[in-house]
Each structure stands twice: as C-alpha cells, then as structure tokens.
Amino acid sequence: MSRQKNIKIDTLSFHDMIDEDSDLIPLLSPEDEAEMNKELVPEMLPILPLRNTVLFPGVVIPITATRDKAIQLIKEVNKGDKILGIVAQxxxxxxxxxxxxxxxxxxxxQILRVLKMPDGNTTVIIQGKKRIRLEAEIQKEPFIKAxxxxxxxxSFVQDTEEFKEIIKTVKETALSVIEENPNIPSEGTFAIKNIKSNSFLINFISSNIDLSVKEKQELLEVNSLQDRAIATLKKLNTELQRLELRNDIQNKTRVDLDQQQKEYYLHQQLKTIQEELGGNSHETEIVELNKKAKEKKWSKEIQKTFEKEVLRMKRLNPQMPEYAIQRNYLELMLELPWDTYTKDKFDLKEAEATLDRDHFGLEKVKDRIIEHLAVLKLKGDMKSPIICLYGPPGVGKTSLGKSIAEALGRKYVRMALGGLRDESEIRGHRKTYIGAMPGRLIQNIKKSGTSNPVFVLDEIDKMASGMQGDPSSAMLEVLDPEQNSAFYDNFLEVGYDLSKVMxxxxxxxxxxIPWALRDRMEMINVSGYTIEEKMEIAKKHLLPKQLKEHGLKSSHLKIGKAQLEFVVAGYTRESGVRNLEKVIAKLVRYAAKSIAMEESYDVSLSHENIEAILGPARMERDKYENNEVAGVVTGLAWTSxxxxxxxxxxxxSKGKGLTITGNLGTVMKESATIALEYIKANAEDLGVKQKVLEAYKVHVHVPEGATPKDGPSAxxxxxxxxxxxxxxxxxxxKLAMTGEITLRGKVLPVGGIKEKILAAxxxxxxxIILCEANKKDIEEIKDSYLKGLKFHYVTEIKQVLDLALT
Known part of the structure; x- marks a missing residue:
C-alpha cells in the first residue's frame, strides 16, 4: 500500500480521500452496502476510462479530468442521475x-461532488457501486456509451471459520504494511480498523495497495469474494516483504557505517594509549616470541620455520583476523615439547609391583609391558609399541593406561574417541580458516609437556565416518610406527615425532575397527573375570576405594568371603566389575548413613543384612536344566x-516342516536348517526312522525369546x-557343547571360549564338547579355571552324538 502522487486523468491517495468537513476517510457502513446492493444497474451507461487506477465497489476516489471527452461526460452525467461506468485503460x-x-x-x-480547481481542471469525487461487464459499444462520440x-x-457462506481467519489475516497484514511504510498517513490504520463489511474491506485494500493497473484489474475480475481475499492477501504479503527488506537494508547500512566510525575512533585512542605506555604491543609480542624461541631445543628445520613465520607476522596488520591465527600458531610451536622426553624407570620389579597393585589378573598385558621395559633397558632406545586392549566393558582397559604410565614413569594422556566423526579432530584445521586450531593429538602432547607420554586412545572402535571425513583413516598414520615419526598436522604444517609415544x-x-587400522596394532584380549577373581578385586580394590571415597575406615564395614560371593553372584552378571563397584558403593552408603544418623548397625554384614540393603538377589547362577526330557540340550554362548x-x-508334532522360534538371527536359523537337512540325509546312520521324519513336524525353540540371539556356535x-x-x-x-556344523558333518571351531568355560x-x-581346533584356546586358559571340567574334542557330528546321547 502506498501514497500515490497526483497525476492527470485520475489520482488515488489516502490524503485526497479525506472528507473536507471531517478528518476521516469516507467509509462504507454495512447499512450503506445493503442499500447499494438493492440498486439496479442501468442497461446503458456512459463509460469513463481511467488511466492509472482501478475503481472497486464501495470505494470513494477523487479523479482530475483534463481530457475534453472526460470533462464533457462528467458535465452531462452530473446534470442527470450522476451514474456512469468506470473502467481502466x-x-x-x-x-x-x-x-x-x-x-x-x-x-x-456515482458522482458525489464536482470541484473546479484553481488551475482550471475539474476534480470529481466518485464512489464505486457494483461490478459491471461491458457487453457492446453503442456510442463512440462525444464519449463512449455501452x-x-x-x-x-x-455465492458462498461467509460465516465459515476459514473465511473469518482469512479476513483477520488480511486486516493484520494491511496494518503491518501501513506500519512499515512511512509514506502512508496514520488515517490508513484508522480506516482499516473501522471497516465492518468484509467485502468493502477487501475492495478498499485492493484499491489502495501499491499494484499496477493490470494487477488491480485482475483482482477486480475475481468473481468470488473468498478467492479475491486470498489473492489480495498474497499481494499484501509480497508488499510487506518488500518493505521489510528495504527497511532492513537501510538499517544495516546505517549501523555498519556507525560501527566503522566507532572502531576507527577506538583504534585511534588505543594507538595513543600504547604510545603513552612506551611502545607498540605488536612489536612487544614479536620480541617476546623471539626471546622464548632462544630457549627451545629444536632442530634447525623447526628453527628456520619459526623464524619465517615470525617475519610473516611482522608484515600482518594486528587488526586482521589472520594476525590472531598467526600468533596462536607461533605460541603452539613454542609450547610443544620438541625433543623433550621423560626418563623411563628401568626397575622392572618395581614396575611389576605397580601393575599388580592396581590390577588383579591381566597377565598378558603386564607381561607385554615388562617385555617392553626390558628391551628399553638393554637397547636404550626403541619405537614404542602400539597396543590395543579389547574386551568387554568394565574389565579395566582404560585404567590400565594410568598404571602403565606410572610403571614406566611417564606422563599420562587420555583421548576419548567415542562418537568422533570429524577428521580435523585428529589432523587439525588448515591455517587459512578463521578459528583454526591443531588436532587433539597435538593439543594433548602440548598439555603433557613431553614427547613420550603414555597416550590412551579410548573406545577406538566407536569412531564414525561423517560429512567432515573419516577420522579412522586419519588414525592410520598416527598408529603406524613406520610413519608416525613425522606426523603431519594441518595446523602445525611441520612433521612432529610421535614414534616415542606409547x-x-x-x-x-x-x-x-577397520582392518587396516587393526593391522597396525598389537591386539591383546582382556577377557572377563571369574567369580573368584571378582571377589579378590572387590576385596583388594573396590571396597577400600569406596570406603575412602565415602569418608569411612576399614573398621566401619566388613564383608566376609561368603557374603562377598553372595553379592557377586546374586547382584551382578557382567564380565567386568563396574556394576559390582556400584553395589559395593550402596553397601558403604548404608554404613555412612547409619554413622551420620548415629544409628546402630552390623559392621560385619550377613546375608540377611545384604538382602535388607540391596533387596532380594536379582541374579541367579545359570541353572543347568535336567536331562529327563529328550530334546533339551545345553549350549554355550558368548555375550557382550x-x-x-x-x-x-x-x-x-503331527505335520511336516520345521518351525524355529526364540528371536534368532539369520545365521542361527541357518544352523537349525542345516542340522535337519543333515539328519534327513543321514537318517539311517543316526538311527532316525524315515517314518518319523515324514510323519512329524519339528519345532526348535531357544528360551528367553525377548533376547536376540545369533551366530554359528549353536x-x-x-x-x-x-x-x-x-x-x-x-x-x-551335566553336559554342554559349542561348535559350528557343516552339511558334510564336520564340526568347526568358534570363539569366546574362555567366557563360555566360565559360564559352564x-x-x-x-x-564340555568342543571342536578339535579349539584345543589351543583351552591351553591358553589358567588351569585353575579348568578345574572340575572334562573336555571332549571332536571333528565329526557323529562323535558329538555318540558322546551326548544316552
């Protein structure tokens, strides 16, 4: 909507529409509209063409007539009934x-008033009544008649919620347009708010909106009021967006100019202050950087790079963003521990004692660390191994890093890789980016202050590929002892030696873990603990730790061996000891609460005390089901x-076919299908009657149907x-078994043997029946774990059946 300038033939503006006798825009009331709708349209009308606007029903506009034909037409019509037709050119x-x-x-x-203007022109105020169509021309001169x-x-129902909402939106948008446009007088807001008639509201806005004649004509020709309202709303929205954009641009340019002026004055003041204080801070920074560089022990190549980058910083304007990045880069070079190493401890007995103190079991890992120390002691220098500890959660893989660092006398650094999906987290960003920073590897090396820390890469199997690259691929250089002597960080831009980092x-x-990454590491399996091991860990590590954390002494709470076994077996089922620590913490909190509230309690806990604190035992030992019914077999499974x-x-059951239930995966279902097909093919050798196979349907079920199960082990x-x-x-x-089968009747080896033996x-x-190839796995397990177990090693299915069936 806009205020238009007075132009010849006809004009339209809010200002010109104000009544001379009152300061209000003439509005059409519902009564006037009803009266107007009763009036009949004459069959023939003189036609007055308008040059630059379109008249809508109910709307009052002033027009200035300058053409002879128009003046003559107005004179004749004003003498008579004052009714004429208005159309646009x-x-x-x-x-x-x-x-x-x-x-x-x-x-x-209808002509409402004719005014003679001082310049000799005739101004006529007219009001639209009804829409008409010109069917045929009946007179050309002195003016058109048709x-x-x-x-x-x-016709449509105006009382619908949809139409009411459209009218409400039109009104609100029109008011927003008036508010955004400073050229429209405040009377426009008054007019919009005081129009009661829906049709007049649409016509009034359509008449006053800033559109071309053609666009207004299109609105006039819409034959449904609801459709015209929607079309008008679209035009209003376009106008509102245009006005908002124009105002935003004006505001931004004004604010930007003010900001530039403000910054200029501030820089001038800062310059004056620096001169008063005795020098330029920019020059002072460069002097400080050069002074620190003289104390660094680095190679000539790094020294040359540093000096080159300092010269580049000198040429930069301190107000530029690149200056801050360059300063950060030089500070990083100065803070990195180039050729700075901690001295390794070579007391192997002390190192062994440290590892045994902090962790129970884990012999393979401890042996590997002692071997590494032994070679270091003899040779004096070697590339550090890259070890990957894998196993179930809670067995002490991460905490082993701290113990190893203490045993070696090195600094300890840990970097969590879980969920990492950005390659720049490993390699850093290029310096060309605003806010560039080095990768987390270099940041952690800087934090440790030494170039040979023990660096724990936690949860390396949980890195993910993302839009920003594949971090596991960036780790290939880090974890290759042949390449990481010159690790390239995008921010650092010079090789950094990681070969001494463990x-x-x-x-x-x-x-x-991607196979290429796995190939670069020495894989060490950290398997789960037996109940006996968990009891030792609880007694030596977990209980003292929790007593200390809760401010208690060993005399405040005692748990006997039988009670400890009851806690381990009854309240936890896991390979590690994380949940066991939570359960022990709850027992310790019970004692702490009793002491704080000055209540009496049993210092030595009994089974009854434990059940009172923790509730009834939730976990039962894996119960062996009897063999009184044919068809029930005990298998061994590995879980996370x-x-x-x-x-x-x-x-x-009577019928044919095979049904498999128990939430089984594809591989396990295939095992059942292979088993049945093998039986059908070798029925005579297995003592299975052909009649039974043909007459009966077989149903195989694995209980605990809510738990997903898969794999070939069954x-x-x-x-x-x-x-x-x-x-x-x-x-x-009391027999259990595990092994994969083939259609040829062979038994194949499976994994997770230690965990399965502990479950048995x-x-x-x-x-226990196992594949012959799994014998090597049994030989690696401690004899104490195998006590009381008898192993049968097989290669054929027939051997299994001979051993298993009575």
Missing part, C-alpha cells in the same frame, strides 16, 4: 482510447558382558537336540 499512454482499448470489466459509479450487465458474485587403544568390539549357557529345546547343540527328539534318546547329564563352571557343568 489497457494502455495508460493512450489519449483517446477506443472500446477495444479499455477493460470490459469495471464498476458502475450496454452493461451486472456481475453477480459467486599408544594404548581400547575397544569393546574389534569387528568395528561375558559367557552364558543357552538351552535349545525341540519337540515333535550348530552342534541344534543337531543334538533334533536327533534326541527324533530318537527319544536323552542327553547326557557357574552352571555346574562337568563335561
């Missing part, structure tokens, strides 16, 4: 438009929190269960 430049040069949709209008018909609007990576699932026993049941368990059901031979008592011991299993 297609081309505003046309001085004498014909019938074809005007739009044929217009309005019938046959007209009234345009009846499409990297220790930790992981839960090595399957998630250690080993477990698994029961596989099968049953026969192959021999499946086939034993099926043969047991089909022959009704029971399975041998917990369930009081006495005999």
């Amino acid at each position: 297609k081309d505003s430049a046309s001085k004498n438009p014909s019938f074809d040069d005007i739009y044929h949709t217009g309005v019938v209008a 046959v007209t018909t009234e345009i009846i609007e499409d 990297f220790i990576a930790t992981a839960n699932n090595i399957g998630n 929190v250690g080993g477990d026993i698994l029961f596989i049941e099968s049953i026969l 192959g021999i368990t499946m086939i034993t269960s099926l043969v047991s059901s089909l022959t009704q031979r029971k399975v041998k008592s 011991k917990r369930a009081n299993i006495k005999e």
